[in-house]
Amino acid sequence: MTAELSGSAPAVTPLVPLVPQRNRRRAWKQALIGWSFAFPFVALFIVFLAGPILVSFITSFTDLRSTDIRSPFGVNFVGFDNYVDVFTDPTFRKAAVNTAVFVLFGVPLTMVLGLLAAVALNQGVVKIRKVFRLGFFLPYVTSIVAIAVVWRLLLGTDAGLVNGLLDLVGIEGPGWLTDTTYSLPSLIVMAAWRNLGFSMIVFLAGLQAIPTDMYEAASVDGATSWQAFRRITVPLLRPTLLFVSVITSIGYLQFFEEPFVMTQGGPLDSTLSVSFHAFNQFSFGNYGYTAAVSYVLFLAIAIFAFAQFKLLRPKT
Amino acid sequence: MTTTTAPATPPAVEPDPVPPVPSGQVGHRRRHGLLLHVGLIVGLLLMVGPFVWMILGSFKTTGELRRIPPTFIPEDPTTGNYRELFDRLDFPRYFFNSTVVALAVTAGNLLFGSMLGYALAKLEFPGKRVLFVLMLATMMVPAIVTFMPLFVLVSNLGLANTHLGLILPFLVGALGAFLMRQFISTIPDELLDAARIDGAGEYTIFFRIVLPLCGPALATLAILTFLGSWNAFLWPLVVASTEDMYTLPVAIALFAIGQQETNVALQMAGSVVVVLPVVILFVAMQKYVIQGVASTGIK
Known part of the structure; x- marks a missing residue:
C-alpha cells in the first residue's frame, strides 16, 4: 500500500503560493486543523489534570479546609505556613523517612531481581520462555486489592502460610505486618515481588538490543560469564538501567496503596508513607x-529523577 | 523512553536463541544451564505461588485455611465460598460498574490520545512544542497532587457517586498521547502527502489511513488502559459512596477490611473474582502488554 500510493504521486509537493495573503490563510487553516485534533484532549487535560495541578499549588498557600468549599471567601493566603507545618510535623517526618527507606531499599531490590530474571530468561528455555515471562509479569498487572488479601493471609502471624512453613522447621515467625521491625521490610519485599516483572520486561528488551557476537568474541577471548556481564551487559544496558530506575523511583516515592490495604499505615505509623499522610490529611479536610x-x-520526585539523569546518564 | 515501534516491523520481543557454544565449554555450560533452570523454576514458583495458593484456598473452608501446619491441596473442596460471596455481595453490579468505567476510559484514551498523537506527529500548529513538553512534564506529578482538587471539582459538578465521576478524570492521559505520537511518527510522510494530493482532508487521512495503520499501538494502549482502570482503587473508593456504585476492587477491599482475619476463605474467593478477568485478558493479549511496557514503560 505504501509503495503504491507514494509511487503514484511525487513525494514532496509544497504548493508555493504566489500571494502572501493566501499564505497567511493557509497557515490559519493549518493551525485550525491542528488544534481541532488537539482540542478534545487538551480541554479534558486542562480541566482534569493541568487545572487541578495549578489549583493544588495555589491551595498549598492558603488555609483552605473542606468546610470552606461552600463559602470560599473565608479562605486566607497564609504564605509558607503550610510548608512550615509540614516540616515541623513529626508524623510527616516519620512518613518521609519511611518513604525514603522504601525507595532506597525497594528500588535496588526490584531492579536486581528484575535484571536477574531477564538475564536468566535471555539465556535459557527458549521454548517455554513465554510461560516464565507470563508468570513473572502476572503480579504487575494484578489488582493491588487482591494481592493485599492474599499477602495478608500469607504473612498472618498465627495462621499465615509463611509462619506455618517456618513452624515446620521449628522457627517461630514474627508478626510480619504487626511488628514495627518487620512491617516496612515486608511491604518492600511485597512491592519488589509485584514490580520486578516490569523491570524484567524492559531489561529483556534492552538485552535483545545487544548483539550476540559481542559475547561470542568475549568468549573466544576467554572471558568468563561474569566478566562478560560486567564489561558488556552492564555498560550497554546503561540507558535501560536509567530508565527503569527513574520510572521505578517515581512509582515508589508515591507508594501508598500497599500500606493502605495491607496495614492502614500501622503499626505505630511504621508503614505510613508521604502520599498516605497527604491522603489522611485530605480525609480530615485539611x-x-x-x-x-x-x-x-x-519536588522530591523531580529532584530525584533529575539527580538520576545526572548520575546515570550514558557517558559519551 | 523515546523508543519507537515501527508499524511495518514491530520489535521482536523474542530474543535470538543462544549462540552456539564452543565445544570445550559444553560441560561447564551444561552445569550452568541446569543451575539456571533450577533458579528460574524456583523464581516462577515464588511469583505464581501466591496466586495458586489463592485459587486453592478459595475452595477450602476457613477452618482448613487457618489450620497449622497449613494444607496446600484442599482436603474437602467446596464451592461454598463462591456461593456465599455471590449471595452476600451484588457481584453482577460491581462487575457492570468496573466494566462500564474501564471501557469508557479506554475508548476516551484511544480516541483523544490518537487524535492528539496525530496532531503532534504530523501536523504543524502554533503551541505544538509547548503542549508536548507540558504534557510530558505532568507525567512526573504524583497522583496525590490532583486528588483533592479533582474531588472538589467532581463533587461541585454533582458527579460524586456517578459513573461519570469515575470516568471523566481519566478520559485522557499523557501516556496515551505520547505512545500514539511515537507510533504515528513512524508512518512515512509520503503516504499522507499522497493522500492530501488526492484531495483527502486531514480527518479522512486520520480515520482512513493513520488509524488503520496503528493497530498494534492501539491494542497496546487499549489493554494497558483497561487494566489500569480495572485495577484502579483509590479514586473509586473515594468517589463511589454507595454500594451500587462500587467497582470490584472497592467492593472486595471494603469487604476484606470489614472481615479482617475472620472469614479468610471468602476473601480468597473474592480476590479470585477480581483477578480472573484480568488474567484472562492479559494472557490473551500478552504480546501487546509486553510490547507496550517494553517501549514506553507504562502500566
Whole structure:
C-alpha cells in the first residue's frame, strides 16, 4: 500500500503560493486543523489534570479546609505556613523517612531481581520462555486489592502460610505486618515481588538490543560469564538501567496503596508513607496542608529523577 | 523512553536463541544451564505461588485455611465460598460498574490520545512544542497532587457517586498521547502527502489511513488502559459512596477490611473474582502488554 500510493504521486509537493495573503490563510487553516485534533484532549487535560495541578499549588498557600468549599471567601493566603507545618510535623517526618527507606531499599531490590530474571530468561528455555515471562509479569498487572488479601493471609502471624512453613522447621515467625521491625521490610519485599516483572520486561528488551557476537568474541577471548556481564551487559544496558530506575523511583516515592490495604499505615505509623499522610490529611479536610505535602513530594520526585539523569546518564 | 515501534516491523520481543557454544565449554555450560533452570523454576514458583495458593484456598473452608501446619491441596473442596460471596455481595453490579468505567476510559484514551498523537506527529500548529513538553512534564506529578482538587471539582459538578465521576478524570492521559505520537511518527510522510494530493482532508487521512495503520499501538494502549482502570482503587473508593456504585476492587477491599482475619476463605474467593478477568485478558493479549511496557514503560 505504501509503495503504491507514494509511487503514484511525487513525494514532496509544497504548493508555493504566489500571494502572501493566501499564505497567511493557509497557515490559519493549518493551525485550525491542528488544534481541532488537539482540542478534545487538551480541554479534558486542562480541566482534569493541568487545572487541578495549578489549583493544588495555589491551595498549598492558603488555609483552605473542606468546610470552606461552600463559602470560599473565608479562605486566607497564609504564605509558607503550610510548608512550615509540614516540616515541623513529626508524623510527616516519620512518613518521609519511611518513604525514603522504601525507595532506597525497594528500588535496588526490584531492579536486581528484575535484571536477574531477564538475564536468566535471555539465556535459557527458549521454548517455554513465554510461560516464565507470563508468570513473572502476572503480579504487575494484578489488582493491588487482591494481592493485599492474599499477602495478608500469607504473612498472618498465627495462621499465615509463611509462619506455618517456618513452624515446620521449628522457627517461630514474627508478626510480619504487626511488628514495627518487620512491617516496612515486608511491604518492600511485597512491592519488589509485584514490580520486578516490569523491570524484567524492559531489561529483556534492552538485552535483545545487544548483539550476540559481542559475547561470542568475549568468549573466544576467554572471558568468563561474569566478566562478560560486567564489561558488556552492564555498560550497554546503561540507558535501560536509567530508565527503569527513574520510572521505578517515581512509582515508589508515591507508594501508598500497599500500606493502605495491607496495614492502614500501622503499626505505630511504621508503614505510613508521604502520599498516605497527604491522603489522611485530605480525609480530615485539611486541604491547604494536603496540597503542601503533595507538592513537597512532587519536588522530591523531580529532584530525584533529575539527580538520576545526572548520575546515570550514558557517558559519551 | 523515546523508543519507537515501527508499524511495518514491530520489535521482536523474542530474543535470538543462544549462540552456539564452543565445544570445550559444553560441560561447564551444561552445569550452568541446569543451575539456571533450577533458579528460574524456583523464581516462577515464588511469583505464581501466591496466586495458586489463592485459587486453592478459595475452595477450602476457613477452618482448613487457618489450620497449622497449613494444607496446600484442599482436603474437602467446596464451592461454598463462591456461593456465599455471590449471595452476600451484588457481584453482577460491581462487575457492570468496573466494566462500564474501564471501557469508557479506554475508548476516551484511544480516541483523544490518537487524535492528539496525530496532531503532534504530523501536523504543524502554533503551541505544538509547548503542549508536548507540558504534557510530558505532568507525567512526573504524583497522583496525590490532583486528588483533592479533582474531588472538589467532581463533587461541585454533582458527579460524586456517578459513573461519570469515575470516568471523566481519566478520559485522557499523557501516556496515551505520547505512545500514539511515537507510533504515528513512524508512518512515512509520503503516504499522507499522497493522500492530501488526492484531495483527502486531514480527518479522512486520520480515520482512513493513520488509524488503520496503528493497530498494534492501539491494542497496546487499549489493554494497558483497561487494566489500569480495572485495577484502579483509590479514586473509586473515594468517589463511589454507595454500594451500587462500587467497582470490584472497592467492593472486595471494603469487604476484606470489614472481615479482617475472620472469614479468610471468602476473601480468597473474592480476590479470585477480581483477578480472573484480568488474567484472562492479559494472557490473551500478552504480546501487546509486553510490547507496550517494553517501549514506553507504562502500566
